[in-house]
Amino acid sequence: MILDLSPIANIDGKKLDIDVEIDFDNNDMGICFLKPVRVLGRMVNMGGSLELSASASTALRYTCDRCLECFEREFECSFDEVLKKEDTRLEDENPDAIYFQGNSLDIDDIVLNNIIVSLPLKSLCSEECKGLCPKCGQNLNLEQCKCDTRVSDPRFDVLDKFFE
Numbered sequence: 001m002i003l004d005l006s007p008i009a010n011i012d013g014k015k016l017d018i019d020v021e022i023d024f025d026n027n028d029m030g031i032c033f034l035k036p037v038r039v040l041g042r043m044v045n046m047g048g049s050l051e052l053s054a055s056a057s058t059a060l061r062y063t064c065d066r067c068l069e070c071f072e073r074e075f076e077c078s079f080d081e082v083l084k085k086e087d088t089r090l091e092d093e094n095p096d097a098i099y100f101q102g103n104s105l106d107i108d109d110i111v112l113n114n115i116i117v118s119l120p121l122k123s124l125c126s127e128e129c130k131g132l133c134p135k136c137g138q139n140l141n142l143e144q145c146k147c148d149t150r151v152s153d154p155r156f157d158v159l160d161k162f163f164e
């Protein structure tokens with residue numbers, strides 16, 4: 001999605017409202033988007049730089065880390081970025097800024113990168129997910145299997161013998 005920055009690029013204090021949808025259907029990050037990402041936010045010319053504050057919302061398909069089932073969940077994150085014109089980079093480079101050329105800015109990478117860093121480290125279909133049986137692989141959320149998965153502890157073996 002290319003944003004046209006010309007209405008604000010040269011006027012300090014000028015604001016640009018953003019309300020766009022970006023389709024990330026064919027991304028190579030392994031993220032499964034169930035619908036386009038809605039980006040809502042605002043870009044403000046702070047004199048020398050543009051400040052972007054935005055939120056991105058969509059729905060994603062995840063694979064549960066415990067039971068390996070797929071599940072779908074709404075996703076939202078918000079982020080801020082500082083944008084500067086490429087031709088100011090030589091004079092004073094800001095390591096945190098994103099540089100752009102001309103008066104147009106492709107925000108796809110900015111949005112996708114912010115989504116990636118906001119993804120949960122662990123994806124669980126539910127906090128109570130029981131996962132898979134380590135012996136037979138049965139999904140324990142669906143049905144309890146008959147396996148004995150108690151971890152044997154030699155101290156208890158001694159006790160077992162004692163009571164025999």
Ligand SMILES: [Zn+2]
Nearest residue numbers: 064067125129
């Ligand atoms: Zn699960």
Ligand SMILES: [Zn+2]
Nearest residue numbers: 133136145147
């Ligand atoms: Zn089992």
